[in-house]
Amino acid sequence: MIPKVILAMVLLGSYLWAASQATFPKNIKSMVLVKESVIPGKDVVLPKETPMFLQETVKMYNWINKGQGTKLNIFIPKNKLAQYKKHGPYSDGITAVAIYEDQDIIFVTEHIAGQPLYGVYSRKGKDISGSHPSLSIDTCYRCHEGYADICKNGTCAVPIIGAFK
C-alpha cells in the first residue's frame, strides 16, 4: 500500500514539475512595461565582461526565433510596482510577465505566501512548458533559485547591460 502511495506522489510530483504552476495572465494590457531587452541571436558574440548568469541565459534561449533572437518585454501589475522596485517580498498573485515578442512565449511569475510559482504559456494561454527543455518549470526553478545571487524573490535583480538594450 505504502509503495503505491509513494509512487502516486512521485508521479504527481513529476506532473506538477512538468506543468506550469503560475496562472496565465489575462490582463497583460493593464500591466506596466518595466523593462525592454533582447535575447541576442545565436551569431552574436557577447562582450567578455557579460555576467555569467546572462551568458547562461543567452546560451539557453538563443534558439528562439530560429536563432534570430527576440525582443523581450517585462510587464508588472500596477499593484506590485513598488514591490518590484525593491525586489520583493511580493504579495499573493501574478508578479511579473516576460514576453518573447518575436516568438509566441509568455513567462509568468506568481507569488503565494512569498514563494514564487512559474508558468510558460503561448499568447493564447496554452501551457507550453513541456515543448522545450529550456521552457520547463524545472528549468525555471533551477535558474531562478540556482542563481540566488541574481534572482531575488523570483525576479531578476540585475540591471540590463548594453548588449541587451
Add this chain to the structure above:
Amino acid sequence: MHRYSITTKVFVSHLFLVVVLIAGLSYRHYNDQIERYIESITQFHSASSYAIVSTCSDAIAGDNYANLQMREFVNQLQHNDKLLMMVVEGRSDYSSNPYKAYYDKTKGELWRGVYPADFEKQTLQQITLLKKHLSNPSADKVKIEFLIARLEDMKRNYMHDIQMSTQIAKKSEPLLSTTDTRVDFETNRLTLALKTDNQNGGTISMVFDISEIESIRKRILHDIVLESLIALALSLVVLGLLSANIVRPIKRLSEYLRGDFGRLNPNDVPSKEQSDEIGMLAGSFSQLLEQMQGYISQLEQLSKNDPLTGLFNRRAFEEVFVHMEKQLAEYSIGMLYLDIDHFKSYNDTYGHNAGDIALQKVAKAIESSLQRKGDYAFRLGGEEFAVILSAENEEKVLSVAERIRESVENLEIEHNGNARYRHVTISIGACFEPYHKGINPKVLLERADKALYSAKADGRNRVSISS
C-alpha cells in the same frame, strides 16, 4: 695511510669518488623522474579539469548550486576515477555571498556546503505560513501544497548537506588545508588547487588518487639501482685497469733501480718510451743514472790515480794486481820497487816545486820504459814507485828494471845532494814469481822492498833482484 700501496690508494680513492658520483647522480635522477611524473600528472589533471573550472566559476559567480548538483555534472566528476574529493569555494559576483560546495567520490554526491545562518528558521516560517493559507477556502490548494512540498524538500536537503559537510570536514581538512598544489607521499594523494575565473574569484581544491606513483617509484628505484650497479661494475673494471696501468710502470722502474747500480744501463730504463708522466719520470731517471755513472767513473778514476804524476796510486795497486792476474794468467809476474836516491836532500836543496817536477819527470820516464800492455806503474807515496810486470822470466824483469834506471839517469836532472852521481838517479829492488794461483801482491812488494835495500846498500843507482 702510508702502509697502503699506491695501487690500493688509487683504487680506493677513485672508487670512493665513483661511488659518491653514482650515488649523487642516482639521487638526482630519482628526484628528477619523480618530479617529472608529478609535473606531468599535475598538468594532465589541470588540463582535464578545465570544463570543471568553467562550470564551477559560473556557479560561484551566481551563487548557484543547482548547476553543480545536476546529474550531468556529478556524472562528469564520477567518470574521473582518480578524483576523490573536491571543494569549491569563493564569493558570488553580485552579493559577495560565501559559496562552498563539496564533492566526495565515495558518496557519489555533490552538495552545498554553506547556508545563510537563518535558512532553517526561514524555511520553517514559510512552511507555517503556507499551511495557514491552506485553511483559506478560496486558496489554490494544488499550488500551495506544491510550494510546501518544495520547501519541505529544501529543508531535507539542508539537513542532509549540513550532516555531509560535518562528516567531510574531518576527512578533507588534512588534504585540503593548502591552497597550493602538493603531493602527499604517505597517502599517495595529489591536491590540485585551481583558481576560478569568476569576478570575485575562488578556488577549486581537488584531491586525486595517485597510488600508481608507488609502483612508478619502485620501478624508477629498481632501474636506478640496476643502472648504478652496472656503472659501478664497469667503474671497478676501469679503475682496476687504470690503477694497474699507472702503478705497473712505476713498479717496473722501481725493480729496475733496485738492481746493481754499476750494471744499470741508462738506455734500458723501463717505460722510457711512454709519452705520459711515467715516461717523463723514467726519462729523468735515465738521465740521472747516466750522470751518476759519469760522476762515479770520474770519482773512481780520481781515487785510483796519483794527481801529481798521473800514475796509479797505492789504492789501485791491489785492484790492478787482481785484474792483471785474471787477464794474464799465462804470464808470470815481476815486481819492481823504485826509490829516488837522496830525494829529501833534493827537496831541501831545490825546493818542493822542483821536487814535484822531478817526480813528474821520473814518473814519465818509468811509464815510457814500459812497453807491454800488461805492465803497470804506481806511485806508492813520496819518492817511492812500484811496477808490476807480466814477464816470462827473471831476465826480462831485470831488463825492464835496468831500462828504467837508465832512462831516469839519462834525464840528467841536476842533484848535487846525490854526491856520487850529481844527477837524479833511482835504486830498484826487483823480484820474479812464476804464475800460480793465490799470488799475494803484498808479499811480492815486500820481497822487492828487501831487494831495494840491497840496491841502496850497494851504492844506489842500481838494480837488485830478490833471489
